[in-house]
Amino acid sequence: MNFQGKTIVVTGAGSGMGRTESSMLARRGAKVWVTDIADAPGHVVVDEIIADGGTAEFVRLDVTDPASWTELASRIESVDGTLDGLVNNAGVSHRSGIEETSVEDWHRVMDINLSSVFYGMKYCAPLLKKGDGGSVVNVSSIAGMLGYFAAGYGASKWGVRGLSKVGALEFAEHGVRVNSIHPGLVDTPLLHSGSSTFVDTSLQSVPAGRVADAEEIAESVAFLLSDAARYITGTELVVDGGLTSGGIYHRITNELKAT
């Protein structure tokens, strides 16, 4: 996949998957707008890309703040004129049910994980429409594919899935594609932010028997951004080592084998 001459925004690019996606896209020729609420990690990613011979620029972006998005869009417009790709990747984990979730946490998680995707598409659409076939990849989760135990996280990731379909319908006539990606367990700081028991127990339902590497998700994001996916819009790409397809039977058959 060659992204020579393409300009792509990645949110939450200072860590985990966003960082890996930014480096991969830059290695393949894209100019990457590395954005994050955290300045220092974002600058590190840009420095690494430049040291590697790539092109990148850091802009501090709080994905929950519409003003932050309009500033980013006008900066891209004045520097590059158009935009070819947007990866709405920034997100936070929150593993608690309806009763334990505070109203503040509910709104915080919905703002960072879902409103961000609305703002990103809303404010970047004019730039994407001006380009030659734009692509938006919205990072949901397997929590947006099945019944999930976390109120804010689950609802936000189902929202990302639904909003992606709205974007796909709305922007198709302008040659802009919108898809959602649904990673399973991925080896990033976010996955390890809670208890290790959660990860170990969840792994029992992953037929692939391991967590994903951030590179494996980045490859799928790159595919959806690329011309190879030019007829793919409004779809969900699940990258989960088989968890949502048959994880329950993987666990059951393993338990039966052990008895």
Ligand SMILES: NC(=O)c1ccc[n+]([C@@H]2O[C@H](COP(=O)([O-])OP(=O)(O)OC[C@H]3O[C@@H](n4cnc5c(N)ncnc54)[C@H](O)[C@@H]3O)[C@@H](O)[C@H]2O)c1
């Ligand atoms: N790691 C997993 O197992 C997993 C699985 C499925 C989906 N996801 C999703 O993948 C995405 C990336 O997750 P990750 O695992 O790489 O996480 P991570 O914690 O490593 O990185 C998240 C990044 O988002 C940034 N961020 C947080 N709030 C922000 C804000 N308001 N504005 C801008 N940036 C902000 C953080 O600074 C950080 O750099 C998230 O949307 C997450 O929900 C992760």
